[in-house]
Amino acid sequence: MTNGHHVVVLGAGYTGMFSAVRLAHRTRRTGVKITLVNPSGRFVERLRMHQIAAGQKLPDHRIADLLAGTGVTFVQGAATAIDPEARRITVDGAAPLAYDTLVYALGSATDTGNAPGADTHAFTLNSPGPAGLFAARLTECSGAGGTVTVCGGGLTGIEAATEIAEAHPGVNVTLISPDEPGSMMGDEARAYLHRALSRLGITLVTGARVTKVLPEAVQLADGRILRSDACLWTAGVKVSPLAADAGIATDDRGLILTDATLRSVSHPEIHAVGDAAAIRMDFGQLHGSCQSGLPTAQYTADTIARLVRGKAVKPFRFGYFHQPLSLGRRDAVIQFTKADFTPARIRLTGRSAVWYKELVSGSPLLTYRYSKRMNVTTIISKGGRATRRPAA
Known part of the structure; x- marks a missing residue:
């Protein structure tokens, strides 16, 4: 066979x-x-x-x-x-x-079909090409003191907003999210995240949903219009x-x-x-x-x-093991979790978290290299009692 x-x-x-x-x-x-x-x-x-x-x-x-x-x-x-x-x-x-x-x-890829204009006026992080186009636009905004809106407060949106704010302090960064960023983390990790957003000067707009992306603005569900010289769309995925x-x-x-x-x-x-x-x-x-x-x-x-x-x-x-989150190149927060992704008591912040996050981000390439010669495992947790029986 x-x-x-x-x-x-x-x-x-x-x-x-x-x-x-x-x-x-x-x-x-x-x-x-x-x-x-x-x-x-x-x-x-x-x-x-x-x-x-x-x-x-x-x-x-x-x-x-x-x-x-x-x-x-x-x-x-x-x-x-x-x-x-x-x-x-x-x-x-x-x-x-x-x-x-x-x-x-x-x-999967970023879903730009859930708000009119997102497919034509917003940038995505689907691949190096679109990310590079956004970087070029960001350089223009930085010189003019422009405003960047990051739509979506999940892990991708948070990492993008903090990375942009740290690398381009002359840009006004606004993170728009229907939920509180870091809501899946424990109280202390979430508080650390919000202090980092504040330290980087990121404007946080929560409880808001973007309903339209315009050439130089975004429109929220409550009717507000927010200036946006460059819109980065991270809200939702499609397959x-x-x-x-x-x-x-x-x-x-x-x-x-x-x-x-x-x-x-x-x-x-x-x-x-x-x-x-x-x-x-x-x-x-x-x-x-x-x-x-x-x-x-x-x-x-x-x-x-x-x-x-x-x-x-x-x-x-x-079973899940952690929620690694970079906050620019010099800061990060790692929320360790239970198998079902709910937060555990342990967390990492600061330099140790930066080292840990970089280890996580670089591990796939090392895994491929070593897997040519040996069986390298990527399964840290099998979920314990929660996964001993297949789901119905």
Whole structure:
């Protein structure tokens, strides 16, 4: 069964890359063939896009270089259709790909469709290109003492706002959020976060939702108009419609519905990982993050390696461990958590938190490098009692 078995991995983000590299190591003597498909030849460190937006230069990591020595074939092109019955993928600019097993790792992107004008007048952090365009606009605003609005008070919005304010003190930064930033943290970590926002001179507008993005302003649901020389949109995410269009079972957001082994409930030869999968634990559905995504990739690579050898697999188990949050280059706060993502008592702040956050942000590339030669684990917590039984 293993000889000639073809595994196609769609998407070379954090989870797709790890799935391919780890699977190559786990199946190196079985004859399994692995192909990784991605529109760009560049590996994007999504965890660092706010740094590019603030004007920093980051290393250019090429997918072919990261795959060197693994035996994985890289196909550069965008997947435009999946035929799950024929097990065939249409790739723009390349020949169709037949697969025996598919790993669906297309991830997510910022949703600019939930407010008119956001798609035309706002910038995003989806990739280095848009982040770089924002950085150029930010330089113009900095010289003129302009105002930047960051729409969305989640982790991405907070990291972007603090990075911008620290790197460009001449810019007026406004963070707009329907909820209190840091609401998922404990009281002390949240208080530290708000002191950092105040120290950096960030104007905080909470309990507000942006309903329209204009060329030089944003409009709130209560009718207020706020000046905005540059708008950075971080509010909400969307996933590729590829799975739903192919008739693969998805939820109402387009995430692939998975069983306890992260296989599609409608097409078990398809494994879904990271942001593209609807994965439930007893404590709830996992939210898209590198913290949960890499363990799904590790588990899926191990699962496929066992299945092609005819071995049984155990259900996926995962528990959260921390909420790392950078506050510019010189400050950070780390809220450690219980398995269900509720805050624990331990936290880190200041220099130790900066070191910890940088370790977290840089760990995926190290993981890929070492996974070529050994089984590197990214699963810090399996969730304890909360995940001993698969979610209903």
